[in-house]
Amino acid sequence: MLHRRVHRGFTLIELLVVVAIIGIIAAIIIPMFLDALQKSKQKRTMAEVRLVGTCWMAWLTDQVAAGAAGTSVRTYELTGLDEIEPEQLLSSLYVSQNFFYCTEVPVRDSWGHDYEYYVNPETLLGIRVMAIRSTGRDGVFSDTTYEIGPYVATDYDEDILWADGLFVHYPAGRAMASNAL
Numbered sequence: 288m289l290h291r292r293v294h295r296g297f298t299l300i301e302l303l304v305v306v307a308i309i310g311i312i313a314a315i316i317i318p319m320f321l322d323a324l325q326k327s328k329q330k331r332t333m334a335e336v337r338l339v340g341t342c343w344m345a346w347l348t349d350q351v352a353a354g355a356a357g358t359s360v361r362t363y364e365l366t367g368l369d370e371i372e373p374e375q376l377l378s379s380l381y382v383s384q385n386f387f388y389c390t391e392v393p394v395r396d397s398w399g400h401d402y403e404y405y406v407n408p409e410t411l412l413g414i415r416v417m418a419i420r421s422t423g424r425d426g427v428f429s430d431t432t433y434e435i436g437p438y439v440a441t442d443y444d445e446d447i448l449w450a451d452g453l454f455v456h457y458p459a460g461r462a463m464a465s466n467a468l
Contacts, residue, residue, distance in 0.1 A: 325424060325443045328397035329458055332421050332447055335393045336402075340449045342389035343417055396421040396447075403428075418450035 297305075395401055398421075405418040422428050425444040437459030438445050448456040 322441070326440070328424070329440070329443055329447075332396040332398070333454070333457065335396070336419050336421065336447060336449045337454075339389060339392055340417075340419055340452070342392075343419075344452050346388045347416065398422075398424050398426065400426045416451055418448060418455075420446055420448040420456075422446055 393402060400422045403418075403420050405420075407416050420428070423444045423446055427444075429444075429446050433446070433448055433456040435455050437457055440458035442458070445458065446456055447458070448454070
C-alpha cells in the first residue's frame with residue numbers, strides 16, 4: 288500500500304515568505320501614503336489661503352476702488368503690519384448684508400495650526416497691505432523676511448505666505464524652486 292501524504296495547511300516557510308512579501312510592500316507603500324497625506328494638507332492650506340485672499344482682495348477693491356498690486360521687490364517683510372484676529376477679518380469681509388465676500392474664514396490650517404492674518408488699514412492703496420500665512424507642518428514660523436518665490440514642495444515645514452494678491456512663499460516643484468525669482 289502506498290501512503291499518501293495529505294497537506295492540510297501551509298508550511299512555516301510558505302507563511303514566512305508571504306509575511307516577508309507583505310512587509311516589503313508595506314515598507315514601500317506606507318511612506319508614499321504618508322507623503323501623499325502631507326501633500327494633501329499642503330494643497331488644502333494653499334486653497335484656503337487663496338480663497339480667503341481672493342475674498343479679501345474683493346473687499347479691498349470695493350473699499351478703495353483699486354486692489355493692492357503685487358510687489359516687485361525681492362523680499363517681503365511682515366514687520367510694521369498690525370496683526371488682525373480672524374474674527375476681525377471675518378467682520379471686515381462682511382461689509383454688506385446683501386453681498387458676502389466669504390461665507391467662512393478658516394481659523395486653522397490643515398495641520399491644525401492657527402493662520403495669521405495681517406492688515407495695514409492706513410495704507411489700503413499701497414503695498415504690504417494684507418497678508419495671510421500658515422506655519423506649515425511644524426507649527427513654527429520660520430522668519431519674518433521671506434524670499435519671493437517657490438520652495439521645494441516636499442518641505443512641509445516651510446511657511447505658506449500670501450500677501451497683496453499673490454503667493455509670496457509657496458510650495459512648487461524642484462525645478463521651480465531652483466529657478467526662484
